[in-house]
Amino acid sequence: MVRLRVRTQVLPNLDRYASALYLRAQRLRFLLFLIVVTVFIVTFWPKRDETGQILLIDPQCLPHVEKSEPCPGPVQVAFTGAAQDVYSGYINLDYEMQEVYDLTTSITFIPTKAFAEKDKKAVPHVLPRFVIKKSAEVAVSLNGVLKVLEIAVPVGLDQFLRFWKNGRKIECLGDLERPNGTAHDVINNAAFGYDKLRQRADIYGSNIFLIGKSLDSWYRKCRLDSPLQVGIFEEEFYDYLLYDISRQFAVSKVVGKRDASLQLNIDVDGASIVLNLLYKNSDEEVKFVVDDEKTHFLPRYHEFCSTSISGFLVTVPCDVSKGKRALFEAVF
Secondary structure, rough: HHHHHHHHHHHHHHHHHHHHHHHHHHHHHHHHHHHHHHHHHHOOOOOOOEEEEEEEOOOOOOHHHHHHEEEEEEEEEEEOOOOOOOOOOOOEEEHHHOOOOOOOOEEEEEEEEHHHOOOOOOOOEEEOOOOOEEEEEEEEEEOOEEEEEEEEEEEEEEHHHHHOOOOOOOOOOHHHHHOOOOOOOOOHHHHHHHHHHHHHHHHHOOEEEEEEHHHHHHHHHHOOOOEEEEEHHHHHHHHHHHHHHHHHHEEEEOOOOOOOOOEEEEEEEEEEEEEEEEEEEOEEEEEEEEEOOOEEEEEEOOHHHHEEOEEEEEEEEHHHHHHHHHHHHOOO
16 A cells, blocks of 8 residues: 555656656757857858958959969959958959858949949949959069969859850849839749759850840849740750750750750749750841741840849840840741
8 A cells, every 4th residue: 555655656756857857858959959050150151251352353364364474464353341452553453242141143243433433334243153262373564563463363264254254234124213223133933943054054155045025024024934035056055065954954845956946945943944046047147946836036146244133143135225126026
């Protein structure tokens, strides 16, 4: 009887103690997890460069750097943060490079006020993210005096020069009409999907850009809708790019033939993209076939610009700003 009474009194107490210990162990486990995450972030998260960075962007100088030759000064550079002109006279701090800490895939370069006043054609540039060598020796000659600068340089000369050439920022009509100049970006699958497809083409030095109704929709309404219509010049559509696209994404439909009328319907993470190959019709005109039925003609675009939609870089023909309907509406 005594034994039964003791067991009846002790067991509930043991249950309470066990429950309390379990809750404390769970809290301690969660606390340890937070400590580990905090240590990881402090140790490995990219730290803000309080001193700033100076990046060589001069299209005339970079080929000299590639050949280990001196550049004629002063050279054009971009800067971040609190970077100072420690090479007085040898560099021109013409652009401020916006620092990127998130997952966006583009970098924006803004002309300084002084540079914009000096060069009326100076415009912001939007470039895909590229690899930067943080410290390199760049020899610059100015008035017969040679000086070695310790500054950052892009890795991959040809790629950077192509990015810079196609990087002039262009705004859609809606952005131009806003008094404060701010964009009203809407994150959507079309912009995200295009960005992923563009990145694959960038690897091979190819250029995929908006055409047709998608170009019109972006310029007049500041929006991208799925299905997205994009184009690529036939001579830039290499076999290994086709292989890469077919491996990275789901090609749901193939229409036409490679040598005359190829069209690919591609699903990129929920975005539907129609990629048309643009074939030369004349020096100033290209043609493409839609659904293997009708041949469309467009001007051959010679210059490309860029815009940023929700942090995603989009390439468009610079001529879109001229407002010529022929740039949007294909002729049958």
